[in-house]
Amino acid sequence: MKHLLSINDLGAEGIDEVCRLADHFTEVSQRPIPKVPALRGKTVAMLFYEDSTRTRLSFEVAARRLSADVMGFSVSASSVNKGESVRDTVATVSAMGPDAIVVRHRSAGVPQQTAAWTDASVINAGDGWHEHPTQALLDCYTIRDRLGSVAGRRIVIVGDIKHSRVARSCVMAFTVLGAKVTLVAPPTLLPPEVGSWPVDISFSLDAVLSDCDVVYGLRVQKERQSEALLPSLREYTAQWGLTAARAARLHPDALVMHPGPVNRGVEIAPEVLDQPNATLNEQVRHGVAVRMAVLYLLLAADPDLRPEGAGT
Amino acid sequence: MSTVIKGGLVIDQTGERNGDVVVEDGRVVAVGPDLSGDEVLDASGCVVAPGFVDIHAHLRQPGAEEAETIETGSWAAVRGGYSAVVAMPNTNPPIDCAAVVQEVLALGRLAPCDVYTSGAITVGRKGEQLAPMAEMAALGVRLFTDDGRGVQEAGLMRRAMEYAAGLGVVLAQHCEVDSLAAGGHMHEGEWSSRLGIPGVPAEAEELMVMRDIALSRFTGAPIHFQHLSTRGSIAMVRAAREAGLEVTAEAATHHFTLTDEACASYDPVFKVNPPLRPADDRDAVREGLADGAVDAIATDHAPHSPDTKEMPFDQAPPGMLGLETALALALTELNLPLAEVVGLLTWQPAAIAGLKGVHGAPIAPDGPANLCVFDPNETWTVDPDALASRSRNTPYAGRQVRGRVRHTIVGGRPVLVDQEMRP
Ligand SMILES: [Zn+2]
Numbered sequence: 001m002k003h004l005l006s007i008n009d010l011g012a013e014g015i016d017e018v019c020r021l022a023d024h025f026t027e028v029s030q031r032p033i034p035k036v037p038a039l040r041g042k043t044v045a046m047l048f049y050e051d052s053t054r055t056r057l058s059f060e061v062a063a064r065r066l067s068a069d070v071m072g073f074s075v076s077a078s079s080v081n082k083g084e085s086v087r088d089t090v091a092t093v094s095a096m097g098p099d100a101i102v103v104r105h106r107s108a109g110v111p112q113q114t115a116a117w118t119d120a121s122v123i124n125a126g127d128g129w130h131e132h133p134t135q136a137l138l139d140c141y142t143i144r145d146r147l148g149s150v151a152g153r154r155i156v157i158v159g160d161i162k163h164s165r166v167a168r169s170c171v172m173a174f175t176v177l178g179a180k181v182t183l184v185a186p187p188t189l190l191p192p193e194v195g196s197w198p199v200d201i202s203f204s205l206d207a208v209l210s211d212c213d214v215v216y217g218l219r220v221q222k223e224r225q226s227e228a229l230l231p232s233l234r235e236y237t238a239q240w241g242l243t244a245a246r247a248a249r250l251h252p253d254a255l256v257m258h259p260g261p262v263n264r265g266v267e268i269a270p271e272v273l274d275q276p277n278a279t280l281n282e283q284v285r286h287g288v289a290v291r292m293a294v295l296y297l298l299l300a301a302d303p304d305l306r307p308e309g310a311g312t
Numbered sequence: 313m314s315t316v317i318k319g320g321l322v323i324d325q326t327g328e329r330n331g332d333v334v335v336e337d338g339r340v341v342a343v344g345p346d347l348s349g350d351e352v353l354d355a356s357g358c359v360v361a362p363g364f365v366d367i368h369a370h371l372r373q374p375g376a377e378e379a380e381t382i383e384t385g386s387w388a389a390v391r392g393g394y395s396a397v398v399a400m401p402n403t404n405p406p407i408d409c410a411a412v413v414q415e416v417l418a419l420g421r422l423a424p425c426d427v428y429t430s431g432a433i434t435v436g437r438k439g440e441q442l443a444p445m446a447e448m449a450a451l452g453v454r455l456f457t458d459d460g461r462g463v464q465e466a467g468l469m470r471r472a473m474e475y476a477a478g479l480g481v482v483l484a485q486h487c488e489v490d491s492l493a494a495g496g497h498m499h500e501g502e503w504s505s506r507l508g509i510p511g512v513p514a515e516a517e518e519l520m521v522m523r524d525i526a527l528s529r530f531t532g533a534p535i536h537f538q539h540l541s542t543r544g545s546i547a548m549v550r551a552a553r554e555a556g557l558e559v560t561a562e563a564a565t566h567h568f569t570l571t572d573e574a575c576a577s578y579d580p581v582f583k584v585n586p587p588l589r590p591a592d593d594r595d596a597v598r599e600g601l602a603d604g605a606v607d608a609i610a611t612d613h614a615p616h617s618p619d620t621k622e623m624p625f626d627q628a629p630p631g632m633l634g635l636e637t638a639l640a641l642a643l644t645e646l647n648l649p650l651a652e653v654v655g656l657l658t659w660q661p662a663a664i665a666g667l668k669g670v671h672g673a674p675i676a677p678d679g680p681a682n683l684c685v686f687d688p689n690e691t692w693t694v695d696p697d698a699l700a701s702r703s704r705n706t707p708y709a710g711r712q713v714r715g716r717v718r719h720t721i722v723g724g725r726p727v728l729v730d731q732e733m734r735p
Contacts, residue, residue, distance in 0.1 A: 087622035107624030108508040109578025128626070130508030168508060191505040192513075 363395020375404025
């Protein structure tokens with residue numbers, strides 16, 4: 001595999017392999033010196049057109065723990081304006097000879113376009129409403145870690161599905177691993193033709209709560225009010241928020257997940273976030289190991305360098 | 313100096329016949345067997361048709377000469393077999409007054425094919441105030457459109473139709489309700505859903521088609537619909553014509569050739585407005601062209617400079633080249649008799665644009681010598697670098713197609729001979 005642009009690039013086997021590698025790198029991360037020489041001499045470029053301190057830091061830490069060099073490119077706000085040539089920027093970055101480019105952009109498809117314009121491996125760190133594959137991978141890893149497997153789990157994803165790259169990647173990853181996914185949102189926050197997705201749909205969170213293994217909340221932004229997609233955030237919380245009362249109806253082992261950052265009190269009540277079945281901090285922690293696994297999978301061509309017990 | 317076109321199958325509105333065609337001094341002087349002339353153009357195995365008429369071309373001048381000029385766009389037209397093109401008014405400044413019309417027509421007089429222009433319906437194409445249609449009509453403008461945008465306000469559109477009818481000119485609508493289409497970059501459907509690209513629903517087009525049919529019934533004024541792309545739109549036009557309304561329609565080559573699946577590449581060369589639609593809509597466009605619901609094939613030739621291909625899909629401007637591939641796509645993609653394809657490219661669009669008698673006319677003595685000679689069976693591969701257009705944004709790069717223009721004659725002058733441009 002050369003690039004990670006979509007969860008589709010991995011399939012079930014690829015996700016399993018990432019998780020097995022992540023197990024190993026989780027162990028590495030717990031060592032006194034959490035560093036292995038696996039990618040010594042390799043360079044990873046960070047091309048973030050959109051601010052995302054969390055994802056960017058996670059990739060940087062992952063690269064450094066594998067002994068790779070990290071190049072950061074600050075893409076100025078002005079070049080993100082209409083009419084930018086992504087190709088020019090990619091050419092500049094490529095000229096520095098990175099082995100991988102991690103791309104984040106507010107427009108869907110930019111990582112795929114980038115892959116056509118560089119010899120480096122391209123990792124999609126989130127593109128518009130399209131995909132965020134490493135987020136879905138760390139979510140799979142978190143579910144596997146807590147519940148043993150993703151297969152057969154009933155996962156409810158609630159929130160602004162329409163505008164969510166996380167939802168697209170998670171739906172693909174969860175379903176390809178054999179989970180049963182239900183999307184919950186008002187119809188205005190569901191994507192068009194969602195009937196063609198391999199999921200069940202519900203407009204009511206209350207109707208599906210008591211019968212699931214995972215509730216995955218998505219961020220809902222204020223702008224949705226002005227776009228006439230929601231009357232108000234207050235109404236959203238009342239109907240689709242994971243309030244304390246709703247959380248009390250969950251199965252005791254059911255997980256509460258969220259890709260962050262959370263609008264506290266909008267998607268999920270603050271007290272629910274503090275419950276032991278809320279996995280937000282674990283998700284962030286697993287993000288580093290999972291991204292180490294992805295970088296390793298794409299860049300460590302030499303099988304002799306593979307860590308023991310890290311799969312085939 | 314006379315030119316004889318030898319050995320072709322002559323197809324025009326009056327029918328088909330084998331024969332040579334002699335042109336001299338801008339007119340056809342003879343049609344029949346074994347004719348001769350000073351210059352001989354070989355048409356064996358070819359169709360001799362009236363020159364094609366594109367009623368929807370973006371020639372980009374004034375304002376975006378880096379993408380196309382009237383000169384380069386006209387050469388692209390000639391390469392595509394066109395003897396006449398109608399320029400769209402979304403230039404900078406827009407073609408919304410006599411001064412800009414005169415500028416475009418003056419440049420057009422230097423071009424290798426006949427260049428006509430449309431005029432804007434509203435000042436600045438802003439949809440707020442009627443443009444001076446009478447002063448533009450006095451300069452010969454016959455088609456008015458705010459193309460690139462639809463006229464949003466029903467009340468304003470009503471007045472525009474009434475006013476235009478009094479001048480004997482036709483309004484052409486780019487059907488798109490802004491409030492439904494806003495922020496969209498491809499067809500709203502399964503593919504946009506999967507790709508995470510904001511969509512434009514078919515209903516954004518259909519609502520305006522529905523409204524303008526109602527306004528045509530109300531005002532009695534004719535209306536022409538540009539680049540129809542959905543099954544619903546075409547069904548409404550078909551019904552309106554059956555009801556006796558003066559409604560005409562065109563379809564763009566890409567809408568009967570491509571589908572929204574092409575956007576999965578995220579290559580902005582597949583971005584166009586109205587967007588590429590699913591296969592069922594594409595099929596409906598084909599059916600409309602076959603049964604007469606749609607009168608004309610248009611190109612919506614929309615050149616963009618190369619750097620626009622290097623933008624993210626949602627930032628790139630919509631539009632694709634069309635003039636040099638239209639005939640080949642019609643012959644390759646539409647399963648229609650040759651004479652029907654010729655009609656869709658010649659006398660039918662000529663009638664809409666008020667050019668009958670000059671373009672699309674029967675090929676007969678004393679008729680105008682605006683002609684196209686094409687080989688309906690030659691296959692070729694589209695090569696962006698071989699195009700005459702100043703731009704390269706063809707979505708058909710590498711595609712094998714059938715049907716190729718060999719000669720184009722404009723005003724009796726061979727401007728394309730054996731696929732070579734003759735300045
Ligand atoms: Zn248009």
